[in-house]
Amino acid sequence: MSFNFSFYFALFTVVGLIAVVLIGVGAHLQFLFGVVIPYLAVLIFFVGLLYRVVKWARSPVPFRIPTTCGQQKSLPWIKYNKLESPFTNFWAAVRVALEVLCFRSLFRNTKVVLTKGGPKLSYFSDKWLWLGAIVFHYSFLVVLLRHLRFFTQPVPSFVQLLEKVDGFFEIGVPGLFVSGVVLFVAVTYLLLRRITIPQLRYISLPADYFPLFTIMAIAFTGILMRYFFKVDIVAVKKLTLSLVTFHPEVPEGIGGLFYVHIFLVSVLFAYFPFSKLMHMAGVFLSPTRNLPNNSRAARHINPWNPVVKVHTYEEYEDEFREKMKAAGIPVEKE
């Protein structure tokens, strides 16, 4: 698949989605885009997520295959690496937790440079992807948590605290939330590296660009709504609260921008279980990370351990008995 195809297919899909919602709002389909689709999307998200996780979980883990990145537990005087070569379930869980929270494997990333005279291969630490990824995920999380304001009444104190920290710089009115801007910048970085690094551009599919464009558009419409083309925020909250209390109502006079925003969020939710975004759940199940490295000390059970045909010693001796005897190798049957 060519770069052009992947890139523009994803781009035009997102543009098309925006067009659909704008036309829909023009045709007074607010209830569809403000209530029906968000409900559907959340339903698809949870059912789909559950379906996928159950599907993974139903495939057993026949072998204990952690990727060991540190010293095993062996002789008592050799210091072993609890984190990178965990011996217990507890430390394996810590390993997964740190992977999820700190992206430790990405932190290891290196970049290879080949100098052809020589030749000489050099490896440099390359943490840009780690930085981009961690900034992207955490700012997204903060933005998501901040949005709890729209779904709770009264607003929980931790959300208020989060808003205070997020709006620390107190720029403009309403105060600038750093997380939204950072999210937009981070997702733009992830897109740019995908376009500019030749190898990455080569492997990228529409499914790689689509979520990036969608998230960019979500962040962008969010920023527009908050700072530039303000929507009726009281009406918005009325709608969102009505959704969580299952008494949906669509107040008049919420701007079209809002519907673009919530529609794209819905699309992302509904798309999630069918896409690579499932890495969010999958990372917890990864057998190379979530298993302890103790397979010589505790037997791991393979539920389908097959019965296989083996070549027994008796068969072996039957074939070679005379030769063994001649060579003075002991045999069972003289």
Add this chain to the structure above:
Amino acid sequence: MAKLPKPDELVKSIDYTPPEKPWMETKPEFIPGTYGYGVKAKNLKILGFPNQRDFYPSDEDWQLPENWKEIFLEGMEDRLNRFRSFRLFMDICVRCGACADKCHYFIGGGDPKNMPVLRAELLRSIYRRYFTASGKILGKVAGARDLTYDVFKELWYYLYQCSECRRCSVFCPYGIDTCEITMMGRELMNLLGCNVNWAGEPVANCYRTGNHLGIEPQGIKSIFEFLRDELEDITGVHVDLPFNQKGADVLFIVPSGSYFADPGTYTMEGEFLLLHYLKEKYGFTYTFSTYASEGGNFGLFTSNEAMKRLNAKMYAEAKRLGVKWILGGECGHMWRVIHQYMATMNGPADFLEVPRNPITGTVFEHAKETKMVHICEFTADLIRHGKLPLDKSRNDHWVVTYHDSCNPSRGMGFFEEPRYVIKSVCNNFYEMPENTIREKTFCCGSGAGLGSDENIITRMRGGLPRANAVKYVHEKYGVNILACICAIDRASFPPLFEYWVPEVDCCGIHELVGNALVLPDEERGVRKRKTDLRGNPLKGFEDEEGTEE
């Protein structure tokens, strides 16, 4: 035979920038030198494997059965249901590219389909097409593609350019392990009789004769005795070589590479000396087996069932011979099988005892289930307890570096034991650069059934990162030998170094131990060792002509 370009020409050809043409639209060229010969019918017959015919990858027609596509897809579905790793790794890759430049075949070759992510995408595109809703409906847009004859051949080509070293999985944020994907892909290939012969023949040999090389029992004995005589010339010691003896303390299983060709044989001789010394001094008893005469397991590179069929001999023989536990030699993938698969597949080994070193009293708690101990663990324990008199200076003619073999590193976490042993027997030891050792170590380029002569270009390319790091320490510290604990390494480094860094040699760790071990006669001053196990003069004896050889 393939024409291998000169090293500088080969380097010149490396280009990391992918071509303009999208990857789904390019086909691999089966250039001689970049793939191994296909498996022979006779080997498939011995194992009762499907599609028994002589397989020639260079042929247009691979003589697949009519319904090959169904067999492939049914096999795939079966494995998706049996291996969580497979299903998960098909689903969760985000194509972030962190793995792209971690593969030695990509670094030394530049073929974009050797980027782990793309190697996996070759199979993933088929998975999407036949096993996901989006792929079924959207097809190409969802990154899916039909399984065609060409796609099948392409997959084969790149499955056999992966040495299952797991380096990429260290860097993957989700731990996606290309090794797992390659293993699954190769199982599918084997459903259609499309193995490489360099894996298929060892498996067949091992099944019948107990070792990869197909050596019959009397042959093994005579090879061992030949090595014993060589050793006697150098050390004056006539080591005891019990075969298939019942009631010994341990059954000692080594990879056949250790007794087949040098420099592996020097490692074997070192192990002979060690065991003999322990027997004489402490009454430790051991036996070799002709039936379980292979530590390695090329079944690992074929299918999990094949691996289990070969591995079964170890426990069966230990049980028959009534030993207490099993000691394993220096071999890389052997130890991945023992560490991560053996107890699961062929355990529980409740007829054996929890391994205990009778000389030091150390109980190897970490191996209490599998009941198998690595000889480096065993030797490290002996040295730690001061049970071995060692003369480090006997390795002074060597400036040593250590290569972490892939499987013990990333499939076991085996880093300190070998280093401790090396540092105890050598004075000159230098590490290679940090990003090329331990969990980030590079494959020799010839693992997982890729080590055949006809595959020489792929091997020299894949071995470049390792050889280049060796070159670095050679130039910086004068390193002239690389120690490792893998028989495939010891077979593949000599030609690799000859090509990239001809000044450096390769050895196993127990060769160095054998050099340093002070035998009773030497301790008493009755005899003096003048050469190492290779017959090279030791420092201080360079002028003496006709040393023992």
